[in-house]
Amino acid sequence: MNEIERVIQLLSRLPGLGPRSARRAALHMINRRESLMQPLAQALKDAGEAIKICGTCGNLDTADPCGVCSNPARDGTILCVVEQVADLWALERTASFKGRYHVLGGVLSAIDGVGPEDLNISALVERCSGEVKEVILATNLTVEGQTTAHYIIERLEPTGVAVTRLAHGVPVGGELDYLDDGTLSAALQARRALG
Amino acid sequence: MNEIERVIQLLSRLPGLGPRSARRAALHMINRRESLMQPLAQALKDAGEAIKICGTCGNLDTADPCGVCSNPARDGTILCVVEQVADLWALERTASFKGRYHVLGGVLSAIDGVGPEDLNISALVERCSGEVKEVILATNLTVEGQTTAHYIIERLEPTGVAVTRLAHGVPVGGELDYLDDGTLSAALQARRALG
Ligand SMILES: [Zn+2]
Numbered sequence A, B: 001m002n003e004i005e006r007v008i009q010l011l012s013r014l015p016g017l018g019p020r021s022a023r024r025a026a027l028h029m030i031n032r033r034e035s036l037m038q039p040l041a042q043a044l045k046d047a048g049e050a051i052k053i054c055g056t057c058g059n060l061d062t063a064d065p066c067g068v069c070s071n072p073a074r075d076g077t078i079l080c081v082v083e084q085v086a087d088l089w090a091l092e093r094t095a096s097f098k099g100r101y102h103v104l105g106g107v108l109s110a111i112d113g114v115g116p117e118d119l120n121i122s123a124l125v126e127r128c129s130g131e132v133k134e135v136i137l138a139t140n141l142t143v144e145g146q147t148t149a150h151y152i153i154e155r156l157e158p159t160g161v162a163v164t165r166l167a168h169g170v171p172v173g174g175e176l177d178y179l180d181d182g183t184l185s186a187a188l189q190a191r192r193a194l195g
């Protein structure tokens, strides 16, 4: 396999890029070697070396703890629990949440064999024994997301923290990362207490 | 801008990837650093350094002349003229063409200010003073593609080479790179003489 085919093969493993679009992307880059191909090669190398998983919340950043966890201006008494880092990024883009996060790294799923011990849940319970006063559940409104939310509610009950959910505005079955920022922002403002 | 944002910014400049899919692709890679992110960084670097434009036909390859031009098993008396390298690749995937290629690097376009001197046409005429006996025009069946084909026919007239076109099978207005291999293959087999 030559160098072009290798690039195409790797690109076609990215979500949303099939073999055809991978070929187009490769040609596009070859025609922009100085301005795009070389910079992307360098950026991927740098990112691969620099990016760490935050040991506190599970966010990805170049520092551990991450920028959100280490920012003294963020309210450490409110945690927003999300499935994935992409959801955290989606909420950050709204700039309407001033608390901190907890990234589960997935959802409970009997079919996929994902149990509580596969998710970042015990660390969440531990964090709730400290300064945390409110946990906002922002899992997706899918069956797995709701199951996961209910499980977390049970696990957090002994800690006494208030548990809330994102409000109406998130469409049923919708995924956070696909929502417009305004909807997400509104859902966050109008969050409601559970139980 | 941190390393993640830089990767997302560059990825979003690839055709077919908007900001959202670029973020998804970046996260996908960060979760597969060893198996995808680092290999892609290396492959892009290698390709950027190794890939050359073939001085004979305009193809992209790690050697100049390219693999097609230097392959003695390919018939040097038949040239297939294509707009872009992507079209050459599309024809190569059919494995039904045993001649060689000539890549124009675009089409004539008054609107975009692309004239004959901006395309790889003079080199084509020059090649036709040698062993070439047939030129197959495989420009797209768009207005610009047809205009370019007619211009090439005029320029090649003095050389005496036979000029043919891809046959029925290529839909009007369609672009080669989007066709299935079977259609392309059939169109190539049934090519017809012009004029
Ligand atoms: Zn963090």
Ligand SMILES: [Zn+2]
Pocket: B054, B055, B056, B057, B058, B059, B065, B066, B067, B068, B069, B070
């Ligand atoms: Zn060549």
